[in-house]
Amino acid sequence: MYDQYNRKIDYLRISLTDRCNLHCHYCQPEVSEHVPHNEILRYEELLHICRAALQLGIRKFKITGGEPLLRKGCSDFIANLKQLEGAEQVTLTTNGTLLSNQLPALIAAGVDSINVSLDTLDAAYYTELTGGSLDSVLQALQELQSAGIPFKLNCVPLAENGPADIMQLLKLAHRYNAPLRFIELMPLDCNANLRGVSGNEIRSLLEQAGLQLQPDAQRYGNGPASYWRISGYAMPVGFIEPLHNKFCAVCNRVRLTSVGMLKPCLYSDAGMNLKHLLRDGASDADLLQAMQDIIYARPAGHSFDVKAARFNMSQIGG
Numbered sequence: 259m260y261d262q263y264n265r266k267i268d269y270l271r272i273s274l275t276d277r278c279n280l281h282c283h284y285c286q287p288e289v290s291e292h293v294p295h296n297e298i299l300r301y302e303e304l305l306h307i308c309r310a311a312l313q314l315g316i317r318k319f320k321i322t323g324g325e326p327l328l329r330k331g332c333s334d335f336i337a338n339l340k341q342l343e344g345a346e347q348v349t350l351t352t353n354g355t356l357l358s359n360q361l362p363a364l365i366a367a368g369v370d371s372i373n374v375s376l377d378t379l380d381a382a383y384y385t386e387l388t389g390g391s392l393d394s395v396l397q398a399l400q401e402l403q404s405a406g407i408p409f410k411l412n413c414v415p416l417a418e419n420g421p422a423d424i425m426q427l428l429k430l431a432h433r434y435n436a437p438l439r440f441i442e443l444m445p446l447d448c449n450a451n452l453r454g455v456s457g458n459e460i461r462s463l464l465e466q467a468g469l470q471l472q473p474d475a476q477r478y479g480n481g482p483a484s485y486w487r488i489s490g491y492a493m494p495v496g497f498i499e500p501l502h503n504k505f506c507a508v509c510n511r512v513r514l515t516s517v518g519m520l521k522p523c524l525y526s527d528a529g530m531n532l533k534h535l536l537r538d539g540a541s542d543a544d545l546l547q548a549m550q551d552i553i554y555a556r557p558a559g560h561s562f563d564v565k566a567a568r569f570n571m572s573q574i575g576g
């Protein structure tokens with residue numbers, strides 16, 4: 259369907275859980291409270307909402323979290339979602355640390371592609387930033403490659419990365435021929451002490467390293483990244499720049515949080531809790547109407563550039 263600004267909305271990000279086994283400083287505070295299990299949408303409720311979303315013309319679904327692979331039954335849910343009539347694409351974003359064990363089930367479920375969040379190849383910095391271990395992620399990348407599942411790498415570059423680390427990430431992405439995307443840090447209350455590195459800064463850094471950058475008009479995925487080709491590297495490099503290259507005018511997505519809020523915009527507090535509707539016995543027509551109203555009324559854009567957001571990204575799913 260189209261929203262009030264005539265943007266086509268065909269993409270839903272679904273957060274399966276607010277819990278994560280990592281604690282990336284830019285995403286959530288060191289200690290955060292978790293939602294009780296009965297507040298989380300059950301899988302049958304999620305599928306109910308997805309069926310309504312399909313009726314509204316949403317065809318592509320991203321499974322996110324928290325860490326989606328922490329929630330039992332994630333691959334079964336993907337299999338069921340893939341079977342809904344009209345579902346064209348179901349993809350997953352994960353920190354990769356739990357991927358090795360679950361990859362066979364995800365492949366059997368028919369996952370279309372996987373984004374792996376990987377912010378650094380410096381093992382010590384990885385642990386400091388995330389609280390986890392880099393080895394499990396690197397192992398998962400090898401397995402993704404062997405399995406032939408398309409995957410992308412997502413990095414939120416911070417001042418701590420440094421040029422050598424960025425070059426290492428580039429080389430790793432080249433080795434796997436996996437698109438690498440740099441996501442500009444979105445300001446949240448919990449990350450006010452961090453300094454993000456902008457897309458411009460990364461591009462300058464690559465040029466200073468003697469690389470030539472050419473814009474690449476092709477799109478690789480459903481997101482707002484602008485892509486570049488880099489001399490000597492096989493894969494495209496994408497930049498998602500919510501602050502310095504604001505893309506709200508072409509934003510095609512809405513988000514469903516693990517507690518059931520349908521959010522018309524990542525930044526906005528607006529939305530409606532669909533779980534309450536479902537648990538209060540709303541009819542399919544009521545659910546559809548509520549979703550249609552929320553999507554239609556999407557705001558023109560976010561305000562990350564004006565004021566940091568008060569939520570943790572792990573509550574919403576990025």
Ligand code: SAM
Pocket residue numbers: 278284285322323324325326351352353354373374375412413414441442443444445446449571572575576
């Ligand atoms: N745990 C999964 C993962 O790591 O991909 C899914 C959830 S995570 C919230 C989704 C994406 O949001 C990750 O790529 C993460 O790097 C990104 N993200 C989290 N906080 C962010 C922030 N403040 N600015 C930009 N991206 C952020």
